[in-house]
Amino acid sequence: MKVKIPRKIKMLTHPYTIKFDEKVTLSAGTIGLTRHYYQDICLTRELPPSELNQLFLHEVLHTIERHFNLKLEDQDVDRLSEGLCIFLFDNLGIEFVWDDIT
Numbered sequence: 416m417k418v419k420i421p422r423k424i425k426m427l428t429h430p431y432t433i434k435f436d437e438k439v440t441l442s443a444g445t446i447g448l449t450r451h452y453y454q455d456i457c458l459t460r461e462l463p464p465s466e467l468n469q470l471f472l473h474e475v476l477h478t479i480e481r482h483f484n485l486k487l488e489d490q491d492v493d494r495l496s497e498g499l500c501i502f503l504f505d506n507l508g509i510e511f512v513w514d515d516i517t
């Protein structure tokens with residue numbers, strides 16, 4: 416089943432824009448970044464699909480962490496996102512489609 420990644424997600428009352436923005440990610444020395452102040456999730460476009468999908472889930476988990484007041488280490492967020500990848504992609508057969516993200 417294909418699932419289109421939306422341009423915006425909402426975590427409780429907080430809207431986040433999903434976008435490819437290498438200026439932001441590279442200047443932060445990373446490939447993905449959640450900026451709560453700007454309410455956006457910035458991703459690096461040129462990644463292998465499995466890496467991009469896992470990175471996106473990782474950043475979504477950061478919005479959950481922030482707004483549900485969880486205290487997780489980044490490595491925990493990484494492990495959880497890998498676990499979600501196994502469940503969503505390998506078990507449910509979901510495929511993310513990035514056509515709407517610019």
Ligand SMILES: [Zn+2]
Pocket residue numbers: 473477489492
């Ligand atoms: Zn992280």
